[in-house]
Amino acid sequence: MAHTPLMRILDGADTAVVLIHGILGTPDQFASLLPLIPRNWSVDNLLLPGHGGSVRDFARSSMNQWKVYVHRRVSALAKTHQRILLVGHSMGSLLAIHQTLHPATPIDGLFLMAVPLQPRLHPSAALRSLQAALVPQSSSPALQQVLAATSIRTTRQLWQYLGWVPRYMELFRQAREARQEIRQLCIPCVAVQSGRDELVSARSCRYLQGLDHVQLLTLPQSGHFVYPPQDLAALQKAFTAFCQRFQN
Numbered sequence: 001m002a003h004t005p006l007m008r009i010l011d012g013a014d015t016a017v018v019l020i021h022g023i024l025g026t027p028d029q030f031a032s033l034l035p036l037i038p039r040n041w042s043v044d045n046l047l048l049p050g051h052g053g054s055v056r057d058f059a060r061s062s063m064n065q066w067k068v069y070v071h072r073r074v075s076a077l078a079k080t081h082q083r084i085l086l087v088g089h090s091m092g093s094l095l096a097i098h099q100t101l102h103p104a105t106p107i108d109g110l111f112l113m114a115v116p117l118q119p120r121l122h123p124s125a126a127l128r129s130l131q132a133a134l135v136p137q138s139s140s141p142a143l144q145q146v147l148a149a150t151s152i153r154t155t156r157q158l159w160q161y162l163g164w165v166p167r168y169m170e171l172f173r174q175a176r177e178a179r180q181e182i183r184q185l186c187i188p189c190v191a192v193q194s195g196r197d198e199l200v201s202a203r204s205c206r207y208l209q210g211l212d213h214v215q216l217l218t219l220p221q222s223g224h225f226v227y228p229p230q231d232l233a234a235l236q237k238a239f240t241a242f243c244q245r246f247q248n
Contacts, residue, residue, distance in 0.1 A: 003028060003052045003151040006045040009077075015085065015246060016042035016077040020070060022090025022114070023171055024058065025051065026151040029089050029225065032232060033239050038247060042081060044073055052151045059163025063170035070095050071102060078105045083246060087239075089113045090199070090224065091171055093191075094178045101181055110189040111242050113235075114197055114224050117179050117204040119172060149225040179207045182214070189214045190242050192235055194222035 003026040009016075017037055019030045027045040037043055049069050050061025078084055084107050088096035093112035100107040147154075182189075191208050193200065195218055208216045217238055219231035227235055 003047065005047040006034070006043060008043040009080075010040065010042050013040060013042045013081060014248070015083040016044065016081040017085045017087060018070070018074055018077065019043070019045040019087040020089070020092030020095050021046065021048065021051070021151075022088075022092050023167065024150045024152050025090065025092070026149065028151075029149060030087065032227070032236060033087065036236060036240050036243065038243060041243075042077065044077060046070070046073060047151070054153050055155050055157075055160045056163065058152050058167065059160070062167070063174055066091075066095060067098060070099050071105070074099055074102075074105050074107075083108045085109045085111070085243075085246060087111045087113075088115075090116055091174070094171075094174045097178050097181050097185070098174070100185055100187065107187060109187055109242065109246060110185070111239060112189065112191045114194055114200050115178075115191050115204055115208065116171075116175050116200045117182070117207045118201040119175050119199060120201040145226050182207060183211065185211075185213055187213060188242075188245065190217065190238055191215070192217045192219060192238060194218075194224060194227075194231075195220035196222060197224045199224045 005027050015038075019027065021027055021029050027047055030045055034043070034045065046069070048061070049065045050058045074084060084105065086096040086099060086107055088094070088110070090113070093115045096110055096112060099105070100110060191214055193205055193216070205216065205218070208214050217234070219227060219234060221228045222231040
């Protein structure tokens with residue numbers, strides 16, 4: 001995939017949707033949702049700093065850079081649109097939650113996918129990540145799914161990946177903060193979790209259940225990146241309903 005951001009800013013549009021991918025992720029993660037966004041809304045499908053390049057590019061980025069980047073893009077849209085909606089996948093959902101609490105840019109709704117309030121690393125995910133670095137040309141379908149969901153060019157110089165450790169430490173800290181932040185929200189929020197997520201523990205749902213402003217949906221057959229046809233249909237249905245809620 002191209003891992004190309006999309007910016008469609010429409011004159012006179014009252015609503016803008018900002019889509020935020022996860023750590024190592026790509027704007028392509030939202031390919032199944034983009035066609036469902038009303039054509040008269042503006043769209044900003046981000047590529048976060050440090051993504052779309054090399055292992056070293058990612059290592060030199062930071063959680064603070066990602067937060068600042070999201071805030072800058074949201075702030076620009078807030079000047080020309082009456083309503084801002086955020087869509088996040090994985091770490092992108094944590095960034096969306098954090099941005100929503102910024103007093104200078106009111107957010108009207110959140111649609112969150114694979115919210116890692118309790119991250120985890122399943123052994124199978126760790127193995128596929130190692131394979132992606134060493135044998136990216138493999139024809140394994142599972143491995144190709146990982147590569148398609150990752151915007152970072154792999155390298156066999158494994159020592160370069162040590163620079164990623166601080167980024168993941170920041171991710172875990174942000175997940176802990178988001179467990180408290182999600183309780184402070186008072187806007188409509190849809191959270192879609194995957195029943196077979198390799199990177200998000202099912203315990204994340206404990207922080208989402210019982211919150212009046214959060215509608216929780218679990219897709220039983222889905223992983224962190226891949227949604228089988230039946231689950232994908234449910235995801236698209238939920239997203240369409242979310243968008244309809246804000247249509248005039």
